[in-house]
Amino acid sequence: MKFPVRRFKGLFASVLLGAVLFSGCASGPQLLPESYLENMAAGQFAQMQQEMPVSRNPDHNAQVQRVGGRLAAVVADEMPGIEWEFVVFDDPSINAFAMPGGKVGVFSGLIELADSDDELAVVIGHELAHVQQRHANQRLSAELIRMGLGVAVAYGASRSDRIDPNLAMAAFGLGTQVGVMLPFSRHHEYEADYIGLLIMARAGYDPNAAVTFWEKMEAASDGGRVPEYLSTHPAPGNRIARLKAAIPEALREQEHAEAQAFLRERGMLGD
Secondary structure, eight states, rough: OOOOOHHHHHHHHHHHHHHHHHHSSOOOOOSSSSHHHHHHHHHHHHHHHHHHOOOOHHHHHHHHHHHHHHHHTTTTTTTTOOEEEEEEOOOSSEEEEEEEEEEEEHHHHHHHHSSHHHHHHHHHHHHHHHHHHHHHHHHHHHHHHHHHHHHHHHHHHHHHHOOOOHHHHHHHHHHHIIIIIIHHHHHHHHHHHHHHHHHHTTTTTTTTTHHHHHHHHHHHTTTTTOGGGGGSSSHHHHHHHHHHHHHHHHHHHHHHHHHHHHHHHSSSSOO
């Protein structure tokens, strides 16, 4: 039996609507067991350390361990059981990444760009936020949903005598990538920027460093970036604007954390 064109159009619209709805949620789908992702990440991280040069620079390593440990202490109560591991890779790329389970890699090129612990805390706080919010699980789950929806679209197109299956899949792939998956990824980046800013503020670092660091990142890009709508990451200018707007809240968070620490040191507040 031929699949009616009208029915296929309705299916395709429903597929896209469903994808848009889940991508706009505060937190995306999490279909995979977090323990599975953590075990997989631990193996991949160990393999990376075998295949990529690990930095022997004592200053770089000390700085990353110092900043990373201080930030990890802030989220320890919220993320029990996470064993954070911070590794510096000897690579000139201005980059850093985080994996489920608390595996964080920082490239030496990024450390060279950051002029202070405060600026490095911007990046590591951002990576901790990715782990805390389980963004890897959400992205993988979203991709699984996208693949499943793609099967439905392919089946519908194959049953229609008026729709080219290749064109239907090309439209589905491009539409969901540009209209759903890339905005979903940028949402995660903005979320990690915001939560990371609060984490670094609670750890006592200057949240204003987020602005100076991203201004350097914008200058380092030298205009060679793709348009934001085609990227997994927001444009530096947009990140800076959002971070500036969030700094007053981060400073209030910092004041509260300092007050709590003051009272705790004097035995006026329980642990």
